Amino acid sequence: MTRISVNVDGTTYEDDVEPRLLLAHYLRDRLGLTGTPIGCDTSNCGACTVDLDGASVKSCSVLAVQADGRAVTTIQGLAKDGEWTPLQRAFHEQHALQCGYCTPGMIMAARDLLRENPHPDPDEIRQALEGNLCRCTGYQNIVRAVLAASGQQAPGAAPAPGPEVGEEVSA
C-alpha cells in the first residue's frame, strides 16, 4: 500500500492504495465519485476523462499513485453553487447527449480543447475529440455544443431550441 494525498474537486483526500489501483477506480470505488464512468479497457473511449493539474487525462490510464500531490477535477467539480459551466449549458441546449454515458468525458475533453484553443473551428473540434467515443449522437450536436460554448455559431446549425423559443421545425 502506498499513501497518497489527492485533491479532487476541491477536497483533499488521503488514502492508502495499492500501487496498481487506477485513478478511475480510486475515484469511483474509493471516493464514491461515480460521475466519472468507465467505458473501455484500452483507453480508446475517453468516457473517464478528467482534469489532472490543468490537462485532460483518461483516468483509466493513470494510476492513483500518480495523482499523489496533484489536483483532479471531475465532471462533478464543474458546476459551482448549481450554476452550470458554459460547456454544460451548451451540451444541454444543443442536445449534445442522449444516453449521456460519454458526456462527462466529452465535456472534460472539450474543456481542455477550449483552454488551448478558445475558438476552434468544426474540424479542429472533431480532431480534438477523436479520443472520445459517443455511440448515440453521431457527434454533430457535440460539435455544435463546443462551438456554442466558445461563443461561435455552428455553420448551418439551427438556433438553440430553447424552451422559451418553442419554434416549429420545418415539416
Added chain:
Amino acid sequence: MTGQAVEREVGRPRLRKEDARLITGQTNWTDNIQVAGLTHLAILRSPMAHARLTRVDVSPALRRPGVLAAFSGADLAEGLGSLPCAWPVTEDIVLPDHPPIAVDEVRYAGDPVALVVARDRYAAADALEAIEVDYDPLPPVLDLETALAPDAPLVHADKGTNRCYTWPLVTGETFEAVRDRAEVILKRRYHQQRLIPNAMEPRSVVVTPLAASGEYTVYSATQIPHILRIMLSMVTGVPEHKLRVIAPDVGGGFGSKLQVYGEEALTLAVARKLGRPVKWTESRSEGALATHHGRGMIQDVEIAATGEGRLLGLKVDLLADMGAYLMLVTPGIPILGAFMYPAIYKMDAYAFHCTGVFTTRTPTDAYRGAGRPEATFAIERIMDELAAELGLDPIELRRRNWIRHEEFPYTGIAGLTYDSGDYEAATDKALALFGYDDLRAEQRERNRRGDRVRLGIGVSTYTEMCGLAPSRVLRDLRYAAGGWEAASIRMLPTGKVEVVTGTSPHGQGHETCWSQIAADVLGVPFEDVEVLHGDTKAAPQGMDTYGSRSLAVGGEAVHRAARTVVEKARKVAAHLLEASEQDLEFSGGVFSVKGSPEARRTIQEIAFETFTNHDLPDGIEPTINAEHVVDPENFSYPHGTHLCAVEVDTETGRTRIRSYVCVDDVGRAVNPMIVEGQVHGGLAQGIAQALYEEAVYDDEGNLVTGTLADYLVPSAADLPDFVTDRTETPATSNALGVKGVGEAGTIASTPAVVNAVVDALRPLGVHDVRMPCTPERVWRAVKEASA
C-alpha cells in the same frame, strides 16, 4: 377534446429533462451502485471456440485473498435453467439447451466456465487466474455454407445438425413465372458482416438479496426490466413476486441490452447462494465476447424486371449466423427483415427463404434495425445495380416502381399494409437539398477527365416496419408474447402528475417526450409532469423498449391514459360545478360551463378536490387516475430518402463522405430536436457498418477485433456533418400520428454509402465492395477490376 392545448407541447423542441443529471455526473449507472457488504463477481471465459471441458478446478481460487466463493458450471447446474429463446420461428426449430455457464462443453470463445466472488473487483480478477481448466479441443464451426454440409462438425452434437430452422415467405406469383417474362435478371450476393453493438455503458448487474424473506432486487443495465423479471424467475426459480428488477440510468443499448443474459442469472444465483449483494460489470473486451453481436448474414438476392425497369419479382435466400446459442429473439431477427426486402416497391412475385445456422461464435441477436437494415441494404443495393444495368438514373428507377402517395393505404407483396407515406415528397426535398443534378454533372465531368479521386452518389429510398408490434401478427410469427404497452397516470393531490410507463428508455428521452404528451392532453405545465420508468415496483406493467416501439405504442398508451383522466375528471367537475357533463368544456387544462365561463375548475384543482372530497355522488370513483394498455393495430412505417456523396481515392482506396442528406418521414414529431438527434445517431451507426466496423474471427474461431483498439467505432473525426430534414405524413394507426425513429437512420444509411462508393468506382468496372469498405477493400476492388 383538448383543443389548442395539443398545439402547445407536442411538436415543440423541448430541451430534455434527463440532461441535468447526465451533464453534472449525478447519473445512476448500475456500476455506480454501492451497498453495504457488496461483493464482486468475475467470470472466467473460454479462450477456445469449441472444446469439451474435461476438468474445472476452482479450489485454487478459493485460497486467494479476499475470495468468498468460486463456482464451476457443475456447481451451479442444479437450480439454473436454460436461458430463454422467446421466438421459436418454426414448429421444427432446433432449440439447444443454453446453460448460463458451460457445464461440459464450450461453444464460443467467451462462453463462461467458472466464477469467482471476492471483496473487490481486483481480487476477483486476480483469483480467476488461479482456476485450472482442461479443454479438449473440438473443431470450430465458422462458415455458414460448409456448416450445413452433411459431414460438417456440429456445434450441438445432440441435435445432429447445424441447421436451426428454415423459414419461408412466398407470395404473389412464383418467382420462376416472372423470371420467364423478365427482360433483365440480376443476381447478387451480399455479405452482412457481424457487428458489435458497443453501447458506451458496459453491461452491469447488481443483485441485493433480502435473504430472510427470499426477496431479490436486480439492478441491470438492460432495455427490458419487465421481460427480464419474468425470464429470471423462470431461469432461477425465484418466484416472480419476490423479484424486483430495476433498470437505473442505462447508457445506450441499440438492441444489445434487449436480452436475458447468463450474467444476469448468474449474479442472481450467486447472490442467492451467498446471501450477499453481488456486482458484475463487464469490461469492454469481455463485452465484445459476451454481449450479443448483430447482423452476420449471407444474402443471395435475385431481381427480375422488364426492359423499362418495372420490377417483376424478388427472390431472397438468406443464411443467418445464429452463433452458438439462441438467445432471446435470435431466430426472429432475419424474419423481421423478411417483410422488408420488397421495401417501397410494387412487384408481382416475392420468394424469401431464411436458414438459421449455428456456428461457434458469440450468439447474434438484435442490433439497431434488427433484420431491416440487412433487408434494406440488399434491396437498395440491387436497385442501384439494376439502374446501372438498365442505364437509368437510380432515382428514376425507383420512381417507376414505388407506391405513389395517392395509393395509400397499400398492401404490398410481403403482406404488410403501409398506412401512409409520401415517397415523392421526401425524395423531391432530398434531391433539392443535395443538389443532385449539379453533383451528377460534376461526376460526369470528373469521370470524363479520369480523375484519380472519383465522385460517387448513393441513393437509399427506404421504409421500415417498427413500433413492435400488433399482438396478432406476433402470434402468426410464433413470438412468445404480445406487443402491447402500458401507461398509467397518477394525478397527485397537489396537481402534480406522475406518468408511469412500461417503456424503458436508455437515451431516447422518454421523460421529456411523455411529459409533452401528457401535458398537452391534461393541460398542465410540462414541468409539473414526472415520468416513472424502469422499475418493476414503480412501473409494474410493461413490454419495454426496442424496435422503435416506445412512442408509437408506449407514447400512445400515455396519450390514451391521459384522455381517460380527463373523462374521469369531467365527472368530478360536473359535480363540483353543479352542471351536466355535456355542458362542460375542457380546454387548456380548465373545465368550464358553457355560457358561464366564470364557473371553472382546473384539472389540477380537481385532483385536489377528488382527494379531499367527502360527498362524491354514488357511481363516481374517488380518483381521476387512469391506466391504459395499447395493443397497436399496425406497425408504423417511417420512410425517407437518403443521398450520399463520396470522394473515393482510387489509388489509396480511401473514402471520404463529402455530403450526406436525408429527408425522413417519421410521421408527427413529438420533439423535433430529439428526432433529429435520433437520426444523427442512426446515421453514424449505419455509416459505421458501411465503412468501418466488422467483428473479425480467425480460422480457430477467435475474435480478433475484441477491443476498441481493433474494432473501429467511428469518432467525431471519422464522420461528416449531416443535413437532415423531414416531411410529415401522419401515421393513421395511432391517435398521435407518430412513427418510430430510433432505427430509421441506421436502416437507411448503410446502402446509401455503399451505393455511393460503388457508384464512384463503376466506371472502373467495379460492381461491388464488401463491407466495411475499408481503404484496402476499395483498393483491391479497383485493382481486381482493372486486372
